[in-house]
Amino acid sequence: MKASRRDVLKAGVLAGGGLSLGLQISGGAKAAMPGQLSAFVRIGTDGSITITAHQPEIGQGVRTSFPMMIAEELDVDWAQVTVQPALGDRSTYGVQLAGGSSATPTQFERMRRLGAGARAMLVQAAANAWGVPAAEITTGSAMLHHKASGRSARYADMAEAAAAIPAPDPKTLPLKDWSQFKILGKRVPGVDNRAIVTGKPLFGIDTRLPGMVYAAFAKSPVFGGKLKSANRAAALAVPGVKGLINVAERRDLKTEIDIALPGIEVLPEGIAVLATSTWAALRGRDALACVWEGGDAAFQSTAAWEAAAAKAFKDGPQKPGYMNHGNAPAKMATAAKKVSAEYSYPFLAHSALEPINATAHVQGDKCELWLSTQTPEDARRMVALALGLKVADVTIHMMRSGGGFGRRLMNDFAVEAAVIAKAAGVPVKLTWDRAQDFAHDWLRPGGWHKLEAGLDEKGDIIAWHDHFVSFGADGKLNPTAVIDGSLFPSGVIKDFRADVTVLPIASTLGWLRAPINNAFAFVTQGFIDDCAQAAGRDPLEYRRAVLGAPRAIPIAEEFSGETGEDMKGTPYNTGRMRGVLDKAAEMAGWGRKLTPKAGERRGLGIAFHFSHLGYFANVVEASVANDGSVKVHHVWVAADIGKQIVNLSGAENQVQGSVIDALGAALGQKITFADGAVEQKNYGDFHLARMDMAPAVDVAFLSTEYMTTGLGEPAYPSLAPALAGAIHAATGKRLRTLPLDTSQLTA
Template identity: 45%
Template sequence: MTTTLPPSPSRRNFLRQSALGGSALVIGMYADGVLAAVSARPEEFAPNAFIRIDSTGKVTLVSKQPEIGQGIKTSLPMVLAEELEVPWRDVHIVQGDLNPAYGSQGAGGSTSTPTNYEPFHKLGATARTILVQAAAQAWNVSPADCHAENGAVVHAASGRRLPYGKLVATAAKLPVPDAAQVKVKNPADYKLLGTRIGGVDNLAVVTGKPLFGIDVQLPGMLYAVYAKCPVFGGKPKSFNVAEIKAMPGVKDAFIVEGTSNLNGLVPGVAIVATSTWAAFRARKQLKVEWDEGASAAHSWAGFAAAAQAAAKQPGTTMLRQDGDAKNAIAGAAKQVEAAYRYPFISHASMEPQNCTAWFKPASGTVELWAPTQNPGAGQALVASTFGIPKDNITLHITRSGGGFGRRLSSDFIVEAVAVAQKVGAPVKLTWTREDDLQHDHFRAGGFHFLRGGIDAQGKLVGWHNHFVTFANRVEREGKSVLQPGSGGSLSGDEFPGRWVANCLLEQTALECSIPMGPWRAPGSNVFAWVFHSFIDELAHAAGRDPLEFRLELLGDKDIVPGTGERGVPYNVARMKHVLQEVAEKSGWGKRKFPRGQGQGIAFHFSHRGYIAEVAEVTVSREGKLKVDRVVVVTDIGAQIVNLSGAENQVQGSVIDGLSTLMYPELNIENGRVVQSNFHEYKLLRMAETPPQIDVHFLKTDYPVTGLGEPALPPLAPAVCNAIFAATGKRVRELPLSKVDLSWS
C-alpha cells in the first residue's frame, strides 16, 4: 500500500541564498520551514544554522529540538549526515539555542521526527549537491560525472578526490541549485540510517559531565527555591522573613505576588542563597501563613462521589451520538456494564524543574538556561508576564533529565525570571523533589461508565461511555469557562466511536483548581487502557477470541475525514496488519496456559503510530504479578532512523507503561497532594521489568513518524487482559497495586 506525499514547494519558496561572507558553507532553515543558505563567518564557534563545514573539513551539525531522552539529538543529525555523505565519526553535533532561523523547536507529541525528516533530507542533499558542483567546477567536468562519499567529492573517471574542506570557498559562492538538481538519496543506498548509533551524549551522561539544566554554573550565580501554597489556588499572606534572612548563606527572601494559579507565575515565597544547600536548608525553616482559598475543601473521595452522581445524569457535553445506543444495548442478547477509574499522577522526571535566569537591567535583557520541551512558549510566557520584548530574551536549551510532557509548561522559567529581576544577579532556581511531585501539571484523573451490547451472533451492536473528567475554570474571550485538562477531553472520534453503528459518547467535567498538563501520549495513555480492556470484556461475553473480535470490529473500511466522517484519518489496513503480526510473533492462541498464566492483546493508534502488543503474565495464587514477556509490533512508516534509539524508545515505553499501570497514584485531601516523595510515590524497579521485550518494526510505504509515545498506550490493556486470562479477574481501577489479584 502506498501513500502520496505532498508536492515539493517551489524553488522560490523552498531555496534561497544570501551572500556568504567567509570561507564557511552554512545552510539553515527559516522559521517557516523553508530551506535556505545563510551567512556565517569561519571564526564563529556556535553556528546559526544546521550544517557547517569549515575550511579544515570539520562538519558541525546543529540539533535544534530539545533532547529530553528521546534521542532526537542523535537521530535528526543522522539524516543530515546520511545525505551529506560524511562518516558519523567525523561529525560534531551541538545543541542549538532558541532561534527563529531553526523553525519550530518544540519536543512533544512525537512530532520532532515527522516534522523534520523530509526537510532535513532536502537540507543535506542541497549541501551535497553544491559541494559536488564546486568540485566539478574545479575540475572543469560535469557534475553528473562526480559523486560524494566519505566527506569528499570523487570524479569517477579520473579517480580524483577533493575533501569537503577544500571545496568550502568555492561552494560558498555558488547559487543554490534548482530543486530538480537536488536529489535525495535512494533508501536502498543508505549507509547510516537504519543502523545502530549510540546517543551522542551517552559518554557524557554516564561520566557525569555537565549537560543538564541543573548543571549550569555562572560566575557570581546565586541559588533559589520557590515555595507555593500546598493547596492549589492558594497564595502566601506572610512568612517568617526575619528568621529566614538571618540564616547562614541566605541573601534575600520575599513574596512574589504572581499572575496565575495555573500555568503562569504562581504566587509564592522565594528564598535566595549562596548555594542550593543553603536555600534548601532555609526552606525547611520556612513558616508561611497561606490564604488557601476555596480549593481546600477538595478531595479525591469527594471527586469520586461527584463522578458517581454525575454518571446517573446525562452528560453535560455530547461527544458523539450515532444510531440509538441505549435501545440497542437494552435489546441486545448480552449486556455488559463496567466502571473504570484512574487517579491523578505526576510526571516524576528524574531531574526536578529548574532554570537559570540572568536579568540585565542596563540592557533590559534576560538570558535563560532551561531544560524545556517548548522553548518558544517559554520565551513567549516570559515576554507576556514581564513585558520584555522577545528579542531581548535569549534562551539556551539544555538537555533535560526526562520530560514526558511536563517541560512543555514554562512555570518554572517565569519563577526564575521573577527572582532574577529582584536580586540583580544570575540565579539558578531549583525545585525540590516535593515541589516537583506536589506542584506538577498532572495527568488528569478520570472515571468512565461504560455499557455495551452483544447480539446473538456475538457482534458488538451498541457502545455507551459517560466520561467524567476534570476541568479548570479559565477566562476565554471575556467569559468564564471550564476547560478540561490536557488528556482529559475525549474525542468523539476515539476508537471504537466511529466503528459502532449505535454509539453514545458523553462527557461531564468536574471543576477543580488542580493544574493539569500533557503526560506521555496524552489521553491515549488512559483511554487505551479503558477502551481495550472493555473491548476484551465484550469479546469474552460474546464467547469470541479477543483477536478475532477486534479484527471484526475494525472492519475493512478506512476511516478518513470527509462528508459524514469526523476527526483524523485512521488506516484500518495498517492497524489490522500490526494486530495480525503481533499475533504471529507472540504465538497467539497456539499455547494452552495453566491457571495463573495468560496472554492479553491490545492495540492503539496514537501520535501517527499504529501499535499492537501482546503481554504474557504469571500471577501467583497470592496475587503477585510477573510480566514474563511483551511482544510489540509497530508501524511508524518507511524508515527507522536509528535502530538502537527506536528499540530504546519502544522498550522504554513498555517499562514506563508498566510502571504507570502498577504504582503511581496521587491522593488529594484538603485541596493538596498527600504524597511528597518517592517513598510514597512508588515507581517500577529494575527487578520488576519484563525479562523479555520483543520489538518488531514493520517497514511500510508511509511517511516516517515518531516513537516517543505511541508504544506506551497498548501496554496497560494488554497486561490487564492477560491478568484476566490468567485469573478471571478484571482490573478496572488504577494503580494495579490496589487490586487484589489472588486466586484459588
C-alpha cells in the same frame, strides 16, 4: 474554546510563523564563518563536519537522529560527524519543539533536504572549480569525485567556495532512495551516551555560572493560596542562606499560544530563598514555616470528585449526545446481549527524574536562561512578557532534559527563575523539590467511564455507549481531557455515542506521554475484553473481528509538517492495525499453554491502540502470586510507524522505555487531593518502575509503504490494558481501575 490534541500539536508547530522549506536552507541569515553552508552544516578546513541538532533533547534521541538525517543526504560517514546543540532560536532554526511525537513526521524530509542542499552546494562549487557539469560529480564519505577527469577533492577543500553559492530550492533537490541509505535505519549510539555515563554536565540542573546563587521558592501547595505568615528570621539563620526575595502574584502572563498550549497561568505569591547551595536554599525555605490560607483550589478533593462521578452515573450526564455517530440507542435496543462496565483512572504526575530547575541571569534589558525545556520559543516569549523585555533579548540555552513526558512543555519554572534573578541581580539557579513538582505539576487528568455495548447473536459489537466524566471549567472539558473523533471506537464501531459530565478543577492540567490515549486505551481495550468474555470468544480473534476488513477510516485529523503538506498515509487504517496485532500475537505465541510455577497463576493479555499516527499492539505475559503481587515477565510489541526507522537502537529504546514507563503507572501511580492540595510528596508514595520490575521487551517494526511517523509516545497506551488482560487470564478477575488494585488478586 475547545482544543483537540491536534490543535495542541499545531500550536506548537505553527504558531508564530516558523520556517518553510521554501525559505533559505539555513532558516535565516548564514553565519559568517568559513565553511558554514547553513545554520545546520559547517565544514571546517581541517575536514571536520559539524551538524547542529536544533530540537530539544528530552531522551527521545533527536540530538542523534536529526543529524543522522542530514548526514545521510550530505553523503558523509557518521564517524566523520560532530554534533552540537543549538540555541533556542526559531528565526534561525525553525520550529523547536519536543511534543506530540511530532519531530520525525514533521522534520524527516526537511532534515534530509537540508543535507541534500549542503551537498548540492559542495557539488556546484567543485563543478565551478573544475569546469565540469555538476551532474558528472559523485560524492561519498565527504569526498567529491569527477570520474572522467580523475579529479577528487575533500568537502573541506570546497567548503568555503560552497558557502558563497546561493542555497538551492529544497523542493528541487533529489533525495536518496530508501535502498541507498547507509546511516538511516542502522544502530547508532546516542551522541551524548558517553558524556551521560561519565557524568559530564549536559542537563539543566548541571548548570554552573560564575557568581551564581541557588534558590528555592516557597509557594502555596494550594493554587492561588495567600501567604499568612512566615518566619523570615529563622530562614536567614540557616547556614548558607544569603537573602530572601518577596515575589508578588501575577495573573497577566497569558499569551495567545496559551489557548492550546498553556505555559503559566499564574506567577504565584511567595518568598524566594537565596543560598550558597540548593540544599541550603531548601532548608531555608522549610525554615520559613510558611502558613497559607485560601486559594482558588481549596475545594479540590479526590473523595468529593469520586462521589460526584458516582452521582453523575446515577443521575445522567450534563451533556448527553456530546458525540453521536450513527444511532447507538436504536441499535442497543435490538442487541441480543448487553455488556456494561465502569472504568476509572487517576490524575498522574510526570515525575521526570531530573528535578524541575532553571538557571537565569538578567543584566539590564537582556536575559539569559539555561533550561531543560520542550518549548524554548514559548519560554522566550513568557519570560520576555514577565520581565518587560523584547523576545529577541531573551536567550535560551537548550540543555538536555532528564525526562520531559509533557511536563517541560510548560515553562512556569523559567518565569519564576527569571523574575527571581532580576530581583537578585546575579545569576540564579532555581530548583524545585519533588513535593513541589507534584503539587505544581500540570497533571494528567483523571476520569471515569460508564460503558455499555450491544452485541448481536454472534457476539459482535453493534453499539457502544460511553458516559465520560472528567475535568474542565464552565461546563467545558479541559483540552487535556477531551473525548473526540480521533479516539477508538469512533469510526470503527459505526454506532457510537458519548455523553459527558464535567467536574470543576482549579489546578493545572497538562499533557502526559501519549496524552489522552494513555488513559482511553485502558478503558476501550479493557471493555473489548469484557465484550469478548461475554461473547465467549478469544481476545485476539475478537479484536480481529472488531477491526474488520482493511479499510481507511477518516477519524483522526492528520497534521502538517513545515512544508504545509499533509502527511501521506491514512488517518486510521484497520489493516495496519491488524498487521501489528497479528505480529505481536505471533511473537508471543498467542494461544500456547503456559506453565506457572508453584504458588503463582500466569496469563497472556493483548491490546492495540492507534496514537500519534503510530499503530501498536502489545502482548503481556504476567504471573500473579497467591499474595496478589504481580510480576510481568515478558512484553512483545509490534509497531507500524511507516517505511523507515531512523535509528534502530533509538527506536527500540523508545518502545522499551514506554513499556516500562507505562508499567510503573499501571501498577503504582496516582495523584490524589485533599483540602485543595496534592497529597503525594515523593517517590515513596508515587512509585516509578524499579529495575526488578522491568520485563524482557521484544520489539518488531513492520515496514509499510507510508511516511515515517513518531515513536516517543504511541507504544505507551496499550501496555496497561494488555497487563489487565493477562491478570484476568491468570486469575479470572477483571481490574477496571488504575493503578491496578492487586489486593483483589489474593488466591
